[in-house]
Every structure is written in C-alpha cells, then in structure tokens.
Amino acid sequence: MLSLKKYLTEGLLQFTILLSLIGVRVDVDTYLTSQLPPLREIILGPSSAYTQTQFHNLRNTLDGYGIHPKSIDLDNYFTARRLLSQVRALDRFQVPTTEVNAWLVHRDPEGSVSGSQPNSGLALESSSGLQDVTGPDNGVRESETEQGFGEDLEDLGAVAPPVSGDLTKEDIDLIDILWRQDIDLGAGREVFDYSHHGGEQDTWAREGAEALARNLLFPADISSITEAVPSESEPPALQNNLLSPLLTGTESPFDLEQQWQDLMSIMEMQAMEVNTSASEILYNAPPGDPLSTNYSLAPNTPINQNVSLHQASLGGCSQDFLLFSPEVESLPVASSSTLLPLAPSNSTSLNSTFGSTNLTGLFFPPQLNGTANDTAGPELPDPLGGLLDEAMLDEISLMDLAIEEGFNPVQASQLEEEFDSDSGLSLDSSHSPSSLSSSEGSSSSSSSSSSSSSSASSSASSSFSEEGAVGYSSDSETLDLEEAEGAVGYQPEYSKFCRMSYQDPAQLSCLPYLEHVGHNHTYNMAPSALDSADLPPPSALKKGSKEKQADFLDKQMSRDEHRARAMKIPFTNDKIINLPVEEFNELLSKYQLSEAQLSLIRDIRRRGKNKMAAQNCRKRKLDTILNLERDVEDLQRDKARLLREKVEFLRSLRQMKQKVQSLYQEVFGRLRDENGRPYSPSQYALQYAGDGSVLLIPRTMADQQTRRQERKPKDRRK
DNA sequence: GTTTCATGTCATTGT
DNA sequence: ACACAATGACATGAA
Numbered sequence: 001m002l003s004l005k006k007y008l009t010e011g012l013l014q015f016t017i018l019l020s021l022i023g024v025r026v027d028v029d030t031y032l033t034s035q036l037p038p039l040r041e042i043i044l045g046p047s048s049a050y051t052q053t054q055f056h057n058l059r060n061t062l063d064g065y066g067i068h069p070k071s072i073d074l075d076n077y078f079t080a081r082r083l084l085s086q087v088r089a090l091d092r093f094q095v096p097t098t099e100v101n102a103w104l105v106h107r108d109p110e111g112s113v114s115g116s117q118p119n120s121g122l123a124l125e126s127s128s129g130l131q132d133v134t135g136p137d138n139g140v141r142e143s144e145t146e147q148g149f150g151e152d153l154e155d156l157g158a159v160a161p162p163v164s165g166d167l168t169k170e171d172i173d174l175i176d177i178l179w180r181q182d183i184d185l186g187a188g189r190e191v192f193d194y195s196h197h198g199g200e201q202d203t204w205a206r207e208g209a210e211a212l213a214r215n216l217l218f219p220a221d222i223s224s225i226t227e228a229v230p231s232e233s234e235p236p237a238l239q240n241n242l243l244s245p246l247l248t249g250t251e252s253p254f255d256l257e258q259q260w261q262d263l264m265s266i267m268e269m270q271a272m273e274v275n276t277s278a279s280e281i282l283y284n285a286p287p288g289d290p291l292s293t294n295y296s297l298a299p300n301t302p303i304n305q306n307v308s309l310h311q312a313s314l315g316g317c318s319q320d321f322l323l324f325s326p327e328v329e330s331l332p333v334a335s336s337s338t339l340l341p342l343a344p345s346n347s348t349s350l351n352s353t354f355g356s357t358n359l360t361g362l363f364f365p366p367q368l369n370g371t372a373n374d375t376a377g378p379e380l381p382d383p384l385g386g387l388l389d390e391a392m393l394d395e396i397s398l399m400d401l402a403i404e405e406g407f408n409p410v411q412a413s414q415l416e417e418e419f420d421s422d423s424g425l426s427l428d429s430s431h432s433p434s435s436l437s438s439s440e441g442s443s444s445s446s447s448s449s450s451s452s453s454s455s456a457s458s459s460a461s462s463s464f465s466e467e468g469a470v471g472y473s474s475d476s477e478t479l480d481l482e483e484a485e486g487a488v489g490y491q492p493e494y495s496k497f498c499r500m501s502y503q504d505p506a507q508l509s510c511l512p513y514l515e516h517v518g519h520n521h522t523y524n525m526a527p528s529a530l531d532s533a534d535l536p537p538p539s540a541l542k543k544g545s546k547e548k549q550a551d552f553l554d555k556q557m558s559r560d561e562h563r564a565r566a567m568k569i570p571f572t573n574d575k576i577i578n579l580p581v582e583e584f585n586e587l588l589s590k591y592q593l594s595e596a597q598l599s600l601i602r603d604i605r606r607r608g609k610n611k612m613a614a615q616n617c618r619k620r621k622l623d624t625i626l627n628l629e630r631d632v633e634d635l636q637r638d639k640a641r642l643l644r645e646k647v648e649f650l651r652s653l654r655q656m657k658q659k660v661q662s663l664y665q666e667v668f669g670r671l672r673d674e675n676g677r678p679y680s681p682s683q684y685a686l687q688y689a690g691d692g693s694v695l696l697i698p699r700t701m702a703d704q705q706t707r708r709q710e711r712k713p714k715d716r717r718k
Numbered sequence: 719g720t721t722t723c724a725t726g727t728c729a730t731t732g733t
Numbered sequence: 734a735c736a737c738a739a740t741g742a743c744a745t746g747a748a
Contacts, residue, residue: 558726581736606737611726613738618725620739 560604567600569593576601577608671696 561573569576570591579587584605588598668686671679685702687695 607727609737610728610739614726614740616738617740 560607563600567597569597569601573604576604
C-alpha cells in the first residue's frame with residue numbers, strides 16, 4: 001500500500017512538474033510515445049529498408065549474368081567486379097541508433113548513440129569511394145556542428161530561423177549563408193563536398209556504372225553492350241556530360257520542398273520494405289555469404305548519413321523505387337522481344353538520351369532531361385507524400401520545440417558535456433554521503449532517517465553526525481546544568497537558530513542552481529542547532545547582559561520549550577524528542593512526574609518527531625523536484641541529440657541518392673544497342689528484377705509497375 | 719494589508 | 734497495541 005501510494009503521489013507530482021517544467025506545449029510524453037515512433041521509423045526503418053536495396057543482387061548478377069559469353073573484354077570485366085563492389089557499398093550506410101532508453105528516471109548514457117555511433121555501424125569498405133565521400137563529410141559535420149542545425153532547419157522546412165539568445169551573430173550569419181547556398185545553388189554543402197572529391201567520384205562513379213552495365217541483363221543483345229561500353233580510357237567527355245550537371249550545381253535551383261519530398265520518398269520507400277520479405281526476395285545470396293551478412297542490417301544498425309538529394313528533386317521521384325522495390329519481382333519480366341525493340345533513333349547526345357520518366361526521370365532533375373522528356377508520362381502522385389508531410393511536420397515541430405525551449409543543439413551539446421562531467425556535483429556529494437546522486441528515490445533518506453534514531457543516543461560528540469545523528473553532545477552537560485538549575489533548563493530549539501543546516505550558504509556551491517540542493521539528505525538538523533543553542537549568537541554576547549541573552553533565548557524557544565519550562569519538565573526537549581524509546585522511558589522513570597507533565601512530554605516528543613518528519617518530508621519533496629528537473633534536462637538533451645542525429649541521417653540519405661543518380665546515369669549512358677547507339681531514356685528505363693538482374697525495359701512497362709507499386713504503400717499506410 | 723515562504727502542528731495512514 | 738515515519742492540510746510568523 002505504501003508503495004502504491006508512493007507511486008501514485010510521486011507519479012502525479014512528477015507529471016505535474018514535468019508539465020510545468022517542460023511546458024504544456026512540449027508534452028514530452030506525447031513526444032516520446034507518439035512522436036518517437038515516427039522518428040524511430042524515419043531513422044531506423046528506412047535504414048533497414050535501404051539495406052535491402054537490390055543493388056545487393058548485383059553480386060549475383062555479376063556471377064550469374066555478369067559476363068556475357070560474347071564478352072571478350074576481360075579488362076572491363078575485372079573493372080566491373082571492382083566497381084560492383086563499390087556499387088554495393090552504396091547500401092551500406094550507417095544510421096545512428098536512436099534510443100530513448102527510459103524516461104524520467106533513467107537516462108541513456110551519453111555517447112552511446114550519437115557522435116561516434118555512425119562509425120560504429122557497418123563500416124563502409126575502406127576502399128570504397130563512398131567512404132571517400134562520407135569521410136570528409138563527417139569531418140565537415142563535426143566542425144559545422146554549430147551551424148549545422150540552422151541549415152538543417154532550413155532543410156527540414158522549418159520557417160523560423162534558429163535564432164536563440166545564445167546564437168552569436170556569426171552563427172546566425174553562417175546559417176543564413178549556408179541556407180542561401182542551398183537555395184540559390186540548388187545544392188547543399190554535400191554537393192560541394194562531392195565535387196570537391198570529384199576525381200574520386202568520377203572514377204568511382206564511372207567504375208560503378210560500368211560494373212552495373214556489366215550486370216545488366218539485355219535479352220536482346222548483350223554483346224552489343226559490351227562492345228559499346230567504352231573501356232577505361234573512354235573519353236572523359238562522357239562523364240562530364242553525365243556528371244557535370246549533377247556535380248557542378250549549376251542547374252536551376254530546385255525547390256527545397258521538392259528536394260525534401262524526394263528525400264522523404266526514398267525514406268518511405270525504405271520504410272515500405274522494412275518489414276517485408278524484400279530482403280529474402282531480392283537478395284538471394286547464399287546465407288553464408290559474407291557480403292550478405294554485410295548487407296543485412298539489423299533494424300537498429302546505424303547508417304552512415306551522407307546523402308544529398310539536391311539533385312534528386314524530380315516529379316518522377318516516386319518511380320524510383322522501381323529500382324529498389326521488391327514489387328519489381330512481380331513484374332512481368334519482359335521477354336527479350338518486349339524489352340528490346342531497340343530503336344534509339346535519338347541523337348547521340350547524351351543529354352537528349354535522358355528522359356524524365358522512370359528511373360531516369362527519377363534520378364534526373366528536369367533540367368537534366370534535356371530535350372528528350374517528351375515521352376514523360378503524367379506525373380504520378382508521390383506515394384510518399386503523406387509520409388513526407390508527416391515527417392516534415394514532425395521534424396518542424398520538433399525543431400520548433402527545440403527553439404522555443406531555448407534549446408539549441410549547441411547549448412545542448414555543451415550542456416551534455418557539462419552534465420556529463422559533473423553529474424554528481426551539484427548534488428552535494430561532499431556534503432552528505434547520501435546526497436542526491438543516491439537519492440533516486442526517497443528510500444535513501446528514509447533509511448538514513450531511521451538510522452538516526454538508532455544513533456540518537458550517541459551524545460558524546462558535539463560534531464554533527466551526518467548519518468542522521470540526532471545525538472546531542474551537550475545533552476548530558478545540559479542535563480547536568482539543568483538539573484543544577486532546578487531541572488527546568490531547556491534548550492532553545494535548534495530550528496530557531498539554525499534551521500535547516502543545509503541552508504547554510506557556506507556549505508553550498510556559489511551556483512544559484514545548487515543553492516537549494518546542497519542539503520543534508522539525512523534530514524537531521526539537530527546537531528547544528530545544538531551548536532547554536534550552546535553558543536549564543538555573537539550579537540547577544542556582545543550586548544553582554546544576561547537578561548538580554550535570556551530574552552534572546554526565550555525568543556528562540558519553541559512553544560513546546562516554553563511549555564516544558566512552564567511545566568518544569570526536568571529534562572530537555574531534545575532528550576524528550578530524540579532519545580530512543582527505551583532510554584526515553586528510562587528517563588521518565590527517573591522522575592516523579594505528574595500526569596500533566598507526562599502528557600506534555602509525550603506531546604513534545606510527538607510534535608518534535610513530527611517536526612523532523614515534516615522537514616524530512618519537505619526535503620524529500622524538494623529532492624524529488626530537483627531530480628525531476630534534472631531528468632527533464634536530460635530528456636531535453638536527449639531530444640536535441642536525437643534531432644541532430646536525425647538531421648544527419650537525412651543529410652546522408654541525400655548524398656546517397658545523389659550517388660545513385662550518378663550511377664544510374666553512368667550506367668544508362670553506357671548502354672548501347674546493337675547499333676552502338678545509346679538508348680533513349682525516354683523510351684527505356686533500368687529496373688531491378690527480383691532475381692537480382694538489372695533489366696532494361698520499355699518505359700511503358702515501367703510506368704505500369706510504378707503505378708502498381710504506388711497504390712500498395714498508400715493502402716498499407718491507411 | 720496582502721502575498722509568499724518557511725516552519726510548525728495536527729490528523730491520518732501505513733509500517 | 735504501540736511507536737514511529739510519512740504526509741496532507743492548515744496555522745503561524747516573518748519578510
């Protein structure tokens with residue numbers, strides 16, 4: 001019953017305090033229980049879904065179809081193998097785990113999630129170009145921590161600038177500049193990073209593209225492809241044509257929101273696959289395959305995050321899961337005859353070969369589609385739009401909360417360090433062994449309190465026994481004195497002199513925050529009071545006169561002390577109150593006391609004990625509040641950290657998509673029909689088949705599949 | 719005179 | 734049954 005009551009009362013108190021501390025708007029509970037799942041979904045779901053990308057199947061593709069019998073270009077083949085591994089590396093991202101281990105009482109140890117976490121996930125192969133990209137970006141991210149949030153805010157569509165009182169003007173300016181870069185150039189920082197590593201990227205992308213090309217299944221005539229695919233020494237013009245529009249960021253600026261829709265669409269695409277058997281379906285590598293284990297990320301596997309979606313804003317975005325979706329398997333895989341009515345009468349211009357439909361349309365911004373987007377079908381509704389809105393709203397609201405709470409990430413991280421370093425500080429660790437650090441509950445205090453009564457008889461020392469010492473050193477002396485004086489002696493109640501020793505400023509930290517924390521959790525104040533009682537205040541001594549001193553003492557006496565004196569109780573109230581029962585009874589037996597005296601003594605004892613109990617109770621209450629306050633701060637820190645991680649993850653996704661775009665372009669651009677002419681993106685699109693092969697199919701088919709797939713996720717969401 | 723805060727006290731309940 | 738701790742509610746005094 002006690003525990004039940006305790007839970008009830010403390011729960012109510014905690015809830016109330018939380019509401020008041022956080023503010024009703026914040027509604028941490030809602031955030032953690034309702035908002036978090038989406039957050040977790042966004043962060044984890046996509047990651048695990050993404051791991052199921054059919055890129056994995058390139059491996060099988062390579063083994064199964066990679067080399068066409070007609071292919072004689074071994075050089076290309078080996079290159080393709082190498083590139084293929086890089087392509088595969090695409091899906092090995094890391095995402096920071098996001099966990100809220102507990103709330104209110106327990107806090108997840110710092111550092112278990114953020115910061116280094118992304119690196120602890122499935123690491124990208126060191127040789128992979130992907131890592132080349134992500135590595136520098138991580139570095140940048142660390143250095144940009146302060147302003148990253150501002151930019152991210154913009155990325156997330158937040159309208160309110162992250163201005164807080166703690167942001168310096170430089171911070172704000174930086175944020176602003178970055179933001180404008182994003183918008184004006186249609187490219188984020190990632191893009192610049194990307195182009196900065198253009199050499200690596202080019203190589204990587206080219207090789208990856210070739211590898212992909214090697215693994216394409218072309219029922220009609222694979223040899224034509226292998227012959228057509230240029231060798232390693234192919235003119236750089238091709239790459240330039242393919243990549244420069246992406247990398248230079250010179251294309252028209254994209255709508256930010258559109259970009260985010262793209263991002264979100266990818267995320268949803270992944271989310272759709274999270275709990276499906278997509279991995280089994282699409283990834284048919286043998287179970288023991290080390291690569292397969294690499295690819296099969298656990299749901300909470302951190303994913304690296306360096307995706308730029310700045311170039312991914314296409315109307316056809318929704319179609320891009322043609323490439324990834326498990327549904328592809330259900331595609332009526334086109335027969336060779338259907339697949340290859342190859343009549344790419346289009347010009348050889350690479351730009352013109354890229355239509356806006358299907359995969360190409362997906363990956364290419366409209367600006368890149370050149371003149372060949374005439375066949376682009378009606379724009380299909382983005383099946384991910386809903387999620388996008390949700391996620392964006394979620395993000396925005398979270399950000400707003402963070403801002404409104406004056407809770408910017410910079411502060412948060414600083415706080416994090418501070419709190420980590422001195423978590424125990426405040427809580428008066430030096431003052432009392434049972435300080436706040438151990439006062440997670442009130443049990444410690446009660447235990448110490450109970451110990452106090454047992455040690456109450458220890459009256460030899462005048463020093464304050466923190467362990468609950470209720471012993472009064474002067475008890476015996478006082479008793480002697482009192483008895484000598486006629487046994488009416490009394491002691492001013494300590495509380496009047498030095499109430500709450502814990503309030504002694506000298507014992508407290510200078511920090512205002514700690515002012516009310518540095519108290520003795522044993523909740524026994526008597527000893528210090530004793531000192532005060534034994535030694536009248538200096539002011540009284542200076543005045544010298546015994547009358548004044550007596551007056552002062554009188555004034556300091558409690559009512560019970562006055563009563564005791566009036567009733568001529570032969571011992572001190574301290575003894576009455578603090579002696580153990582046995583000693584107390586023994587003491588009573590020593591004197592011949594009237595019934596009135598005995599009654600008063602019992603009342604005094606009762607009230608005295610109750611008074612201390614009340615003090616303890618109040619301190620416990622205060623402790624509870626302080627603990628809750630600290631918990632709230634912890635939660636706020638956690639929230640800020642999670643937001644940071646989420647933002648980083650989104651950024652990573654953006655980059656990843658950009659890379660996929662590049663690879664797609666590369667691959668598609670290298671495909672050649674029997675006549676050695678490139679395929680028209682407006683007429684053909686690349687698709688992944690369920691068995692891991694990559695198909696070149698007519699756009700009409702691809703569109704049908706796209707529509708079919710779009711319906712399912714929507715239904716699923718409803 | 720009113721408000722707020724700290725403290726004391728009482729009544730009650732649970733251990 | 735008793736002692737006591739805990740605690741809500743109220744009273745009181747001081748700032």
